[in-house]
Amino acid sequence: MAVLETRDLIIDIPERADGRPLSLRMEPGQTWGILGPNGAGKSTLLHTLGGLNRPRSGEVRIDDTPLRQMRRSTIARQLGVVFQERQDGFPATVLETALIGRHPFLSPWQLEGGDDLEMAEKALERLELSDLADRSVSTLSGGERQRVALATALTQSPSIWLADEPTNHLDLRHQVAVMELLSEQARAGHTVVMCLHDLNLAARWCDHLLLLYPDGEACWGEAESMLKPKALEQLYGQPLTWAEVDGAPVFVPSYSG
């Protein structure tokens, strides 16, 4: 259980005006979606929330402690990040990759024990990767790698999840499975924050939204109040058509002509 809070936060995007300072409180049990067009700073914001980017001003706090004052290893025991891009410079198996999620919890002299292995194996099972456990990550497809990254975070089992486009490269069934996994984490009392491209996934799964405009403007709040076609059309600079399907709004781009 941990609260992620920003105080007058301005993310550092080179050559962009400060825009609106972000002061928001993301609480256990909430699922936050960050929406915005390309280049609005979604990933930068997510990295800043994880303490991986230095903010231009303001600060990020976990349970009232500023990230700046925390050691990286302390942060990593509470906060996990799923990145959009990954480097696989050296070969490693799927199981080894999931197992590094235990890194923040082990002392330098400690080897991974049976418990750690069990957590990694459970995470692989949850993401339907058990059959690939001994495969080299470099031989996997984009979608499979995305699931390996999620399995690493699940092995880390953080109280705060920061996921950058968690459904990237995934087929429809796995998109739903991953969103299901993240909202399960929220229901278990964890704080979940994700950047999303897909408005409809956000509308279906997020209870809070943050809209990030290219000029640094931003607005945030509960999902119902944010999912207004006018605001979203302005956000993406794209006329939208919308309907309600299964109790959730669905947005599609309007095509003129």
Added chain:
Amino acid sequence: MDAAEAVAHRANATMAVSAWRPFLPLVWLGVAGLLALLMAVAIGSVAIPPADLWAVITGEGSSLHQTLVWELRAPRALAGFATGGLLAVAGALMQILLRNPLADPYVLGVSGGASVGALAAMLTGAGTFVLSGSAFGGALLSTFLVFGLAHGTGSWTPARLLLTGIVVASGWGAVITLMLAIGPTDKLPGMLYWLMGDLTYAQTPWPALVLLALVCLLVIPLGRSLNVLARGPLQAAALGVAVRPLEWTIYILASLLTALAVTTAGSIGFVGLVVPHMLRLVLGNDQRLILPACALAGGALLTLADTLARIVIAPEQLPVGVITALLGVPTFLVLLYRSR
């Protein structure tokens, strides 16, 4: 202890054993290293049969054998072992640092700086002590030059560091060529041998051996952080690694290892690049295993190569760098070809 407890106890014991099983290759590499060292002291202009060698080791044997082993061959063999180990570990560290399989301390200009230092000392006719100091200074100078320039005013990326290193290395190459061109003819053979790697100048193996042992101890607790760093700096930071301090540690450590290796045995290429790769192809990529394995395998390879260098065209000696390349290139290519 009741039955259930006994079962649990046994299960724990089995777990502890299996946790250490991945480190079994280190035992084999250790044996290989020991055999290479024994061969190195037994083989030469005067061959020492195993029985006599045992006598020498237990403190008996003829005084000729005693002198041959303890004063001539053992220091050189140990120096070779330590140098090989240092180079291989330095190479493995650099590859993790730059997340680039082509990285090695030589590519980054460290050996170029050391060579310029050593050749300058040779040209001025300084003694071996000054030569060592000068080579060491050159290596460190080159390290800081590359690191400072790569940092520059902007960001510090592996590609930028690699590029800076390569350019600085070519600069040193030009200086070396210039020195060879203007150097007096009688000093040329010594200079050329030094450039190709030569253990004749090795004074004492102890600094290199002690550093090698220290580094092996140090990398065990660092090993898992290095494994995480190999997945990229962002991922490593997200998993609690203090990336920048770790990167500095690796770079300075690898440069120090290279500087001492080059100071001990001249510029021996190839070991730092190829030994880590060979081991990764066979043993996987857990740094806690790979780094000590590099120390042992690099040591064994260079000891073996130096023994061959002494005997192939005896009484003349070959530069050991020639042998390491001739032994290592085919082995590496075969392993690479057979890997998936």
